Amino acid sequence: MVEQSDRAPLLDWEEIPPGQPPPSGPSLDPADSVSSEPSKCRPQGKEGAGSGWTLSPGAPGSGTAVRGRSPHSPSIQAGPEGDAGATDEEGDCAFTGLSVKERRAAEWEEKDQIVAVFVVTFDTRSGNMVEWCLPQDVNLEGVEFKSMASGSHRIANDFIYFRKGSYFGLACFANMPVESELERGARMKSVGILSPSYTLLYRYMHFLENQVRHQLQCPGQYSPLEAFYEDKKAVLPPGGNGLVTACPTSALGTMVNRCMHPEMKITHPAGCMSQFIRFFGEQIMVLWKFALLRKRILIFSPPPVGVVCYRVYCCCCLANVSIPGIGASVPEFRPFFYINVADITALETELSYVACTTEKIFEEKKELYDVYIDNQNVKTHRESLQPLLRINSADREKYRKLSEQRQLLLYSQEVDGDCTTNEEDLFILFFMEQNNRIFQTLLEVAGSADPTLTAEHVRAMGLDPQGDRGFLVDLLEVYGIDVMLVIDNPCCPQRCFGDLM
Template identity: 85%
Template sequence: MMVEQSDRAPLLDWEEEVGRAEQNTAIPAPHSGGFLSTEQSDRCPKDKNDANNGWSSSPGGVGSVTAVKGRGRSTCPGPDGDAYASGTDEEGDCAFPGLSIRTRALPGWEEKDQIVSVFVVTFDTRSGNIVEWCLPQDINLEGVEFKSMASGSHRIANDFIYFRKGSFFGLACFANMPVESELERGARMKSVGILSPSYTLLYRYMHFLENQVKHQLQCPGQYSPLEAFYEDKKAVLPSGGNGMVTVCPTSTMVNRCMHPEMKITHPAGCMSQFIRFFGEQIMVLWKFALLRKRILIFSPPPVGVVCYRVYCCCCLANVSIPGIGSSVQEFRPFFYINVADITALETESSYVACTTEKIFEEKKDLYDVYIDNQNVKTHRDSLQPLLRINNADREKYRKLSEQRQLLLYSQEVDGDCTSSEEDLFILFFMEQNNRIFQTLLEVAASSDPTLTPEHVRAMGLDPQADRGFLVDLLEVYGIDVMLVIDNPCCPKCCYGDLM
C-alpha cells in the first residue's frame, strides 16, 4: 500500500451533510481555496434562520439534532458520486458495530446537545488574540483565544480546530480575510467556537460555525445568530456542582477504553486516510496507544486534519472486553494544545495531542512519543525497540491491506455497501486488541499462568521482538502471568516472572 506523502489534502476534501435549503448556500470546500469569499457582502443577515447563517432551529435544520437509535450500516457512493444511505443511522453517519457508546449500545440513553459556551475570538494587532464576545458572559474562557486560533494560522485562509478546555471539549472554525485596512494590517482574522462536555456531537455544528465566522468577518459585531443558537442549545449546569455536565452513563456502564464515533465529513473517512498516511508505522503507533503513552503530534497549520489523527490514535486502543482498562489511565484526546497547556500536561500520564508549536519538541518531559509528519520517535531508551517494525507487524499490516482490497473489490464488483473502510480498519484493531487481552486473561486464570511462545504467536505478536512490548503491557494493565522467552541460547533468561 502506498504511503501518501502529503500532509494536507484528501481529508480536507469534504462536504457537510446539510438540508437541501442549506446546500444551495453552502460555501466551497477548503481544498478549493477555502470557504471564505474574499469579497465582502453588502448584505449582513440578521435573522437567525437566514440560510447564510448556516443554522436553523427548525426540524431538519443544521442546528436540529435527533437521537441515534439502533445499529445501521455505512454509506456508499451513489451513481453520481454522492453518498446515499444504506441502513445508516438517523444522522447519516457510518455505524461501527460494537464501537459506539451511544444509544445503539445502551438502550434508553441518548446523548443530548450540551453547549456550555459560544464565543468569538479575534486577532487584535495591538493585543494579539482576544475573546471579543461570548455567552454566558461569566464563564471562564481563559486560554481559549489561543486554542481556537492556532499558532501560525495567519499563513492560511481557514481551518477548524478541536481542543480541550478543562473538563470541556471545543470546536472552533477559523478564517482569515484580506481587508483594505491599515489598522488591521491588511487582514482580519477570527474564530467562532463552542464548548461542550463531549466531543461526540461537536461535528454537527461545523457548518454553522463556518458560516458564522464568515458572517463575523464580513459584519463584525452582529451576534444575534450566535445568541439564538446558544439559547436553543445551552446546557443546564447542575446547581452547586463543580461545573461538570453529565452527558453519558457512568463508567460502570460503558467500557472506558471505547471511544465514541467522531463524524468525519470527508466521504472516505479519517481512519482510512490516517492509515494510508502512516503505512506500516501504524503498527508502531498502535503499540504506543495500547501502552497508554503520551503521544504528541506536530504539524504546521492547518491543524484540523491533525486533530482527526489524534482521534484515530485513540481508536487504535479500542477494546470491547469488559473490565480491560478499568485500572489504567483513560486514553483521551487532548486535540490541539499550545504553550498555555504546559502546566496541565505536566500532570497527565496518558494523552494524545497535536500542536503547531515546534518548541514542544524540546520539552521532552511532557511526552513519550513525538510525531513530526511521518517520523515517529521517542527519547526514552526503554521505548526505542518499539520503533522497529518486526515481521509480525508486517504480517498484520499485510492482512489489513488484503482485507481492504477484498472490501474494495466486493464494493466495486458486487455493489456491497454493508461495510466501509472505516468499519474494517477500526474493527481490525479492536479484534486484534481483544485477541491479545482475551489470551492474557485466560492464561492468568489458568492453573499454569505461563505465557508461552505459542500463546504469543496466537496473539499475532513476535515472541522475541515483541517481548518488551508484552512486558510493558502486562505491567500497565496489571495482568499476572509468567512470560516464557523463546531464546534457547540463554537458559538463565527462559522465564520472566511478571507482576
Template identity: 80%
Template sequence: MVEQSDRAPLLDWEEVPPPEPAPAVPSPDADGDRRPPDSPVTGAGGPPPVTAVTDEQDPDETDRTGPGLSGWEEKDQIVAVFVVTFDTRSGNMVEWCLPHDVNLDGVEFKSMASGSHRIANDFIYFRKGSYFGLACFANMPVESELERGARMKSVGILSPSYTLLYRYMHFLENQVRYQLRCPGHYSPLAAFYEDKKAVLPPAGNGLVTSCPTSALSSMVNRCMHPEMKITHPAGCMSQFIRFFGEQILVLWKFALLRKRILIFSPPPVGVVCYRVYCCCCLANISIPGIGGLVPELRPFFYINVADITALETELSYVACTTEKIFEEKKELYDVYVDNQNVRTHRDSLQSLLKINSADREKYRKLSEQRQLLLYSQEVDGDSTSNEEDLCILFFMEQNNRIFQTLGEVEASADPTLTAEHVRAMGLDPQGDRGFLVDLLEVYGIDVMLVIDNPCCP
C-alpha cells in the same frame, strides 16, 4: 433572552441580517470542503442515524440498539459560544461570548493555532479543562492600515463531549465568514446558544468525555451518521492509515501502552486533530473489565504553550501542536510524531519503533481487507459496510484477541505465557517481547513470560 420562533432552530441560527445573508447550510452529501484530502464521500446509503435509548423504550428495543448503548444519548450540550479576534496591538482576544461569566482563559490561543496567519481558513478541536471545543478560523484580506491588511477571527463552542461537536461545523464556518464581513453582529450566535445551551446536572459535573467503549462496536457497525463520515474525526481512519502506512503499527503499540503521544505539524491543524482522534481509536478494547486501572488515553487535540502546566500532570494523552518548542520539552511526552516520522527519546521504548514480521503481516491483512471491501463496493454495490468501520474494528478485534488470550492464561492452572500464546495473539515472540513486558506491567496482568530474549554475539 433571545426569543425563539416556531421554525426549525437551524434556520434561526443562520438567519443573518442585511447586508449579506449567511450561506445556506449544505446537505451532508454536498459537503466536500471539510474532509481531508483524498477522503471518500459516504453516500446516502450509509447506516441509519443513531437511535437514542431512553427509559421509556421497550426493553426489546433497547436490546436491538446493541450492547452498552442504554443510557448513552448525545444531547445538545453547548456550554459556551464565543468569538475570538486578532488585534494588532493586543494579540488574540475574546471579542464576545455567551454566557458572559464563563471562564474562557486561554481559549483565544486554542482557537487560533500558532502560525494561522499564513493560511486562509482552518478548524481546530481542543480541550479546555473538562470541556472540549471546536473553533472555525478564517483570515480575510482588508484594506485597513489599522488591521495591517488582514482580519482574522475564530468562532467556537465548548461542550462536555467532543463526539457531538461535528454537528455544528457548518454553522461555525458560516458564522466566522459573517463575523469577518460584519463584525459585531452576534444575534445568530446568541440564538444558537439559547437553543442548544447545556443543562448540566447539579450534582457532579455530568461530563461525558467520550463514547463508552462498550457502545463503540455497535455504533461503528450500525449507528454512524452518514455526515459523520465527512465532518467528524471518525471519518478519517482510512486516511490516517494511508498517511502512516506500516508506522500505524508502531503508533498502535504506543497507544495501547497509554503513552503520551505528541503530533507536530504546521497549520492547517484541523486534519491533524483528526489524527489525534484516530490514534486514540487504535487502543479501543471492548472486553469488559480490561483497562479499568490504567490511565485513560485522552485526546487533548490542539495544544500550545499555555497547556504546558496541564500536560505536566497527565499520565496518558494524545495531542497535536503547531509549536516547534514542544520538541525540546521531552519531559512532557514519550512519543514525538513529526510528519510520518515516529520517534521516542526513551531508551526503554526504542525497540517498539522497529517494524517486525508480525507487524507486516497485520498490515498486509488490513490492506487486503480494505481492498476486498472496496472491490465489493464497486462490483457488488455493497453499501452496508465502509472502510472507516473496517479499520476501527480491525484494531479493536486485535486488541480483544490479545487481552482475551492473556486473560485465559492468567486464569489457567499454569499462568505461563509461551511463544505459542504470543503467536496466537498475532504478535512476534521475539520482536514484541519488550512490548509484551510493558503491556503486562501497565495492565497489571499476572502471568509469567518465558520467551527468552536472544543474546547478541
C-alpha cells in the same frame, strides 16, 4: 453573508434538498492525505468511537523479569468515554462493549450539549482576545489561543478541536485580507463552541464556518450566534461540575439526527480512520503499540491543524478494547486535541494523553511526552521504547491483512453494492478484535493452572515472540496481568512476571 434571523440558521446546512450538492468541508492542505470525497456507502449518523480509552501508560520493563504493578488506583470506567449507559467525569457519553452498530444507535440518543459559544479575534495591539461570548459569565481563559492556532496567520482557514478543562471545543478560523492599516491588511477571527462531549461537535462545522465568514464581513453582528445558543444550550447542574443532567429538545432536535449526510463525514473525527492509516502505512503498527501502552503521544504539524486533530482521535481508536474490566484501575487515556504553550503546566501532570501542536518548541520539552510525531516521522527519546519503532514480520503481516480486508470491502461495495459496512467500521473493528485477542489470551493464561505464556501463545495473539518481547513485558506491567513470559534464546529462557490486579 449569513442572513440574520430569530433562530439559528441551521437548516442551511442540516437539510440538503435532493439533487443539490452538500456543503463542502473545510479546506485542507493538499499535503495531507485526507480526501474530501464522500463515501458512497457511509451509514448516516456514524459514530466510530470504540471502547477502552481508560487505560494507562506504565514504566517500561528494564530487565528480563518485572512485576506488574498499578501505582494509580482511581476508578476510571472503561470505554472511550466511560461505561455503557454511564457518564464519565468529563460528562461524555459512553459505549463500552458495544458493537459499532450499537454505538451508532446509541449516538442517536445524545442531546445537543452546547455550553458556550464565542468569537475570538486577533487585535494588532492586544493579540488574541475573546471578542464576544454567551453566556457572559463563562470561563473562557485560554480559549483565545486554543481556537486560533499559532501560525494561523499564514493560512486562509482552518478548524480546531481542543480541550478546555472538562469541556471540548470546536472552532472555525478564517483570515480575510482587508484594506486597513489598523488591522495591518488582515482580519482574523475564530467562531467556536464548547460542549461536555466532542462526539457531536462535527454537526456544527458548517454553521461555524458560515459564522466566521459572517463575522469577518460584518463584525459585531451576533444575532445568529445568540439564536444558536438559545436553541442548543445545555442545562447544567447548579454545582457547575460540567456534567449535563438535562438538555431541552427543540423542533430541530430530531431533524438533526435525520439529516446527518454521508458527505459530511470529513467533519467528524470518525470519518478519517482510513485516511489516517493510509498516511502512516506500516508505521500504523508502531503507533498502535504506543497507544495500547498508553504512552504520552504528541503530534507536531504546521497549520492547518484540523486534520491533525483527527489524527489525535484516530490514535486513541487504535487501542479500543471491549473486554470488561481491562484497564479499569488505571488512568484515563486523554485526547487533548490541539495544545499550545499555555497547556504546558497541565501536561506536566498527565500520565497518558494524545495531543497535537503547531509549536515546534514542544519538541525540546522532552519531559512532557514519550512519543513525538513530525509528519510521518515517529520517534521517541526514551531508550527503552526504541525497539518498538522497528517493524517486525508480525507487524507487516497484520498490515497486509488489514490492507487485504480493505480491498475486499471496496470490491464488495463496488460489485455487490454492499453498504452494511464501511472502511471506518472495518479499521476500528480490526484493531479492537486484535486487542481483544491479546487480552483474552493473557487473561486465560493468567487464570490457568500453568500461567506460562509460550511462543505459541504469542503467535496466536498475532505478535512476534522475539520482536514483540519488550512490548509484551510493558503490556503485562501496564495492565497488571500475572503471567510468566518464556522467550527462548540461545543461552537460557527469559521470564517476565506481572500481577493480575
